[in-house]
Amino acid sequence: MAYRIVASQCTSCSACSIECPNAAIFEKGGSFAIDASKCTECIGHYDVPQCVAVCPVDHTCIIDSAVPRYQAPA
Amino acid sequence: MQKLAQLLEFGASGSAPLSELRKQLGSGGCSSQGGAGKSGCGSAAGQGDLPPEIWEKVKNHPCYSEQAHHHFARMHVAVAPACNIQCNYCNRKYDCANESRPGVVSEKLTPEQAAKKVIAVASRVPQMTVLGIAGPGDPLANPDKTFKTFELVSAAAPDIKLCLSTNGLTLPDHIDRIAALKVDHVTITINMIDPEIGAKIYPWIFYNHRRYQGVEAAKILSERQLLGLEMLTARGILVKVNSVMIPGINDQHLVEVNKAVKARGAFLHNIMPLISAPEHGTAFGLAGQRGPTAQELKVLQDACEGEMNMMRHCRQCRADAVGLLGEDRSDEFTNAKVEEMEVSYDLAARQAYLAKVEAERDAIAEAKKAELKTLDDEASGIAIQVAVATKGGGRINEHFGHAHEFQIYEVSTAGAKFIGHRRVDLYCEGGYASATGIEPILKALNDCTAVLVAKIGICPKDSLMGAGIEAVESYAFEFIETSVIAYFKDYLRRVGQSEIRHVVRGDAAIRQGAFTEA
16 A cells, blocks of 8 residues: 655655655654555556655665555545 | 875876877867966956956855855755755765765754754854855755745845755756845756766656656756756856766766856856765765876866866865865754854854955955066966965965865966865874875875975975975965965076976875865
């Protein structure tokens, strides 16, 4: 249902939180985190997840396998 | 240190010999007869033929006026951490207390914290005339924080000049806001106008909600940068262009970049050496991409010095630097310390300092003019470089062992011209010679004939002499340019009387790392 941020790789640059169309990204203990209940994987907003595209460190914004993939409303 | 030694081996790492490079660059089309008649910045000393309204804008700006950088300070506030492009000379992942790479800062600020810091510094450092927002990311990738900071500062301290430094990708979208806030200086980093070259510098950009890569990315970036530059100059906003000189990638191409930005009205061009120490973990650093030597940089800067001003006094300071160029007082103004400060803004004290500087500056200009006149009768083709130890104010007022950097002047019968600075590791630590010894300093000053200092010990003086560099204390606390010319006259006299032999000096190394006091 969502992306998550690998905290150990996060540079805390805030670029993802500026781009997120759902305002799902917030600062937490020196790095950033994604509120899984708000993340839509950018489906319906953009072709690619914005946090993934803008993050300066590859493989830092990744699919959160702990929650089911987001399903766009029918 | 091994790296420095490698850099000194000129031509050994696949680069063209200096003479060849000089020839190639000279035929680039925008070479000139030097900056003798030019004004305002980079090489020249004063107002010259600058229009009064532009002189007003630049005369107290340490980055835009070579003369001003002796007297005035700037500060950067780190309110803009996000970036929208990836550069091969930048590694955003790395930060530590001893960090010495541009683009990285240890403490990020909210606009409110930043404004308080600016007022705190301005009330304690009357030299501080300029507030810049330069990162650590791209200010225009964080437009809300950047512009909010400017709003708060201009309300509380209207005499402080505002400037920002950007990669230019989103610049055309923000021109109205930049103009409305009276930001009158903008720096755009332009490393190429050829997307094929750009693809070697920028792996990707984030634009219109997606990533672009390779040539396509570089093409968009270049178009946006040049459009932004044109839009700013159309509004009368002064634009400085920064370019990073990357040997083998864009070094010769920067002559074309210089022509392109000049044609679009850029006021000043600042070509900076690539910083690429492997321990910084940048793509270039890890790939072994070297930076230029001091003379390679100078040859390129000279080649670009046509009707356009070249900036030679850039310190490549960090995005949170505070103080005169070449000085970093950011440790005095950390978040925690600023929080505790009682801040009152003393405009009268600031204006009194400005008046003092105006007087000193006139005295320097007069002294220089008088000294220059005495060169009229000299006829000699000799040109030498002279290093100077200074802590500001336009005077030779620093002890050799306490110098974090030396200013380099080129002097001939045409006069003295500032051509750059060389950072060094401190020679003297607590009264003893440092562990690194004098070797790195000798390498940094290897292209100089002499070093003028306020004072120097016998040991380093002997070492310098052994390397063919004369250490001179007799101009202590005098004006810099006047002294450089006086030294040169004496040098010519001694050569003429066969007391000494004129020796053409070699190349010098550029120390890696952005300027920090540490």
